[in-house]
Amino acid sequence: MSQARPAELPAAVPRRARLAGIGGWWGWAVAIPALTLAAFLLALRAGQDQVRTGARQRLVIAEAVLRTTVDRYRSLPTVLALDTQVQDLLAAPGASGAAAVNAKFEAIARASGVAAIYLMDARGLTLAASNWNQPLSFVGSSYAYRPYFLDALATGASRYFGIGTTTQQPGLFIGQAVEARGDRQGGGVAGVVVVKVDLEGLEGEWRRAGEQILVSDAAGIVFLASEPGWKYRPFRPLTVPETDRIRTARQYGDSDLRPLLADGPPDPGGTIRLPSAGGAGHGLVEPVAMPDLGWTLWTIAPTGAAWRQGVLVAAATGIAGLALAFALAAASQKRQRLRAEQSMRLSLERRVAERTHDLSEANARLRAEMAERERATTALRATQDELIHAGRLAALGQISTAINHEINQPLAALRTFLASTVLFLERGDQATVRRNLQRMTEVTQRIAEIIRHLKDFARKTGPEHREPVRLASAAEAALDLLRVRLRADGVAVDCRIPPDALVRAEPVRLEQVILNLMVNALDAMRDVPERRLDLCATRETSDGSAPSWRLDVADNGSGIAPEHLGQIFDPFFTTKPAGEGLGLGLSLSSLIVRDLKGSLTAGNGAQGAVLTLVLPAAEA
Structure with missing residues (x-):
């Protein structure tokens, strides 16, 4: 008798098995690229979310530093406007009064670190300046056309960033109107005192930290940037009235105001590409508005790491998909030799179950990541309160020796009173005993007050209670x-x-x-x-x-x-x-x-x- 060869497929289904095998390979040929692309997009999105979160955190820090730098000098012009020597000089201009104000402005500028301090009369003529003895002194110059002078005359105060027309150095001009003597009810202005603050030190800090940060004004013109090539250029082409206004005020000197982009800045979270000699200026952009100053702070976060992460995840997914495809193909061939149609149905069901399981695991991981991010946000909100409470406990630790001494003294007095009270009680001296008991009561109250004070100071509080x-x-x-x-x-x-x-x-x-x-x-x-x-x-x-x-x-x-x-x-x-x-x-x-x-x-x-x-x- 002849025997059938085990390696052969059943005679009834050889064509169907071959067609199913070809169809399975085509399915894997479509599924693996699709899964690889999906994995790449998911990994890229997760990486971009991480980059975006880090950029927003750094943006908060950069905004705080910029506001601190501006607020540090905000009150200085107001204080100088109340100075009697300044008011005397505006009331009666003269060489002696100007010399005294020059010396005062020079000393204050040196101590505070500002670029310049100067005083103008109501016509915009500079009467005194901290750089009175320098070649490019402001004394005698008229700045009546500058917006910071006009705004101070109109509203009493001004803040204006621009390039100095005398020194050609950029800075933030903070102006304060000086009221005319005897006219405080009428609001008359005798002059304007201006403090010029140099903000270029922030740009150096941004460059050293490797940050890509820009600050733009209300017209969208970048005036502070970690990349020098971005300065004094608008995001979008300016209109003719805007260009004329900036040229007339000479806000940015002789800058050509060439636009950085053709269609303006992208939406928050979008991608931006700015021209740069160092290859920077490409990545996710995140802005924060500073409406009180009329500025917008921008940060550009490079996305190279997110792309590399996406490529690595996609490569791993593709390799895993190919390995799984070959393994299932080998198992499928073996099962086809035994039961062609039944093996094919089981293989299909197993593949569907495996893919469903993978998707479930991916959903579980995504849910876990979302929960972890929510916990991280809560932890960040709690960090400030924890740090303040830790500072309070550290302060208590620094004075713990003094507190120990403050409590030990009443305790020593209490022990002395107790010992003497026993003797006076044995002698029958009731008056002294009562007096000692009264003193012991006062000592214990003092100890209780100290402990209560320490408990109140050490307890954890929140900023919402006022x-x-x-x-x-x-x-x-x-x-x-x-x-x-x-x-x-x-x-x-x-x-x-x-x-x-x-x-x-x-x-x-x-x-x-x-x-x-x-x-x-x-x-x-x-x-x-x-x-x-x-x-x-x-x-x-x-x-x-x-x-x-x-x-x-x-x-x-x-x-x-x-x-x-x-x-x-x-x-x-x-x-x-x-x-x-x-x-x-x-x-x-x-x-x-x-x-x-x-x-x-x-x-x-x-x-x-x-x-x-x-x-x-x-x-x-």
Whole structure:
């Protein structure tokens, strides 16, 4: 008898099996590229989302740094406009008055680090300037055509970025109108004082950090950029009236105002490609508007890493798909030799199940990633509160020795009273026993008050809680925590805070800020033989703005070095020796005050440093 060969397909279905095999290969030929493309697109989208998230985070930091740089000098023209020598010079121009104002402006410009300070009369003629003794002095020049002069005359204040017509150096011009004497009710203007701030240092920081950042004005013209070739060029072609306005004001000097793009900037999250000599300027673009300044801050995040990630994932998916295809093809051939049609149906069902399983796993991973991103967002929101609370606990740790001494003294007195009370009780001296019991009650109340104060100061709070707080009470609470150190260091404290000084704040965080300011003042007076700490609160009311309270914390130490004035509120910046501080006290204090809608500035007084805290009044 002849036997059938095992390697042959059943005689009834050889053609159908071959056709099914050909169809299966065609299916894999379509599925693997499709899966590879889908994997590439998913990986690319995930990578771009990561790039976009990182760009937004860096954009928040860049905006905070830019606002800090601008706000640092915002009040300087207002203060100078109130100076009596400035008002005297405008009332009676003369050589002697101009010389005094020149010297004052020169000293203030050197101390604050601004590019220039100058005073113009109501016609725009410069009467005094900080660069009066330099070849390109502003004195005698007329800037009546400059928008910052015209805006200050019209509205009382101005902010304007442009290239100087005399020095050809760019800068931010902050103007403040000086009211004419005897005409405060009528609103007459005697002149304008202008502070010019150099912002080019930010561009160097962006370049060193490898960031691609631009700042554009209301017309879409880039005036600050990490790439020099982008400066003084609009995103889109300007209209004739816009070009004429900029040329007339000479805002950007002789720049040709060639557009960077033909159709303007893309939408947020889109892709932009800007001309650049270094090969940069291509990636996802994220803007943030700064309406109070009329500016827009842009960051460009390169997407090369996201593309590489997509290619790697696509390659891995393709290789895995090919490996799976060959494995299933081998198994399918084996099953076809046994049961052609049944094997083909089982193979198809298994493939469908495997693909469904892969899709389910991909959906599960996507859901897990979404949950992880939500947790990360929540953690980021909680980081600020945790850092502030950690700073408060660190402050308690620094004064723990003093607190221990403050509690041990009442405890020692309590032990003495207990011992003496037993003796007087045995003698029958009831009056002395009652007097000792009264004293012991007062001592225990003092210990309870100290512990309550520590618990209140150490508890965790949030910025959303606001209430009317007396500045005097907050300052007294901070002084109470530092009382032992004040006595040990021999510090004379002069606290002049009116009892009606009410601000709207969170009590514990306000106490933390005042404590940080006092600790910095005490550290600054270590080498001073006679130490003095002054706290003075005054009420401020500006035209058109809500009332506020200003608290000055001054010491008689060596003051703040001019080169450190711009860094004193930066995180981790400290001039103390290693091991004596992380440089987070003033940075956290500035963060708390900004959350409370206030401001915190630093400067030098007549003898030492002066830290100024301004908070809105409670009735505001």
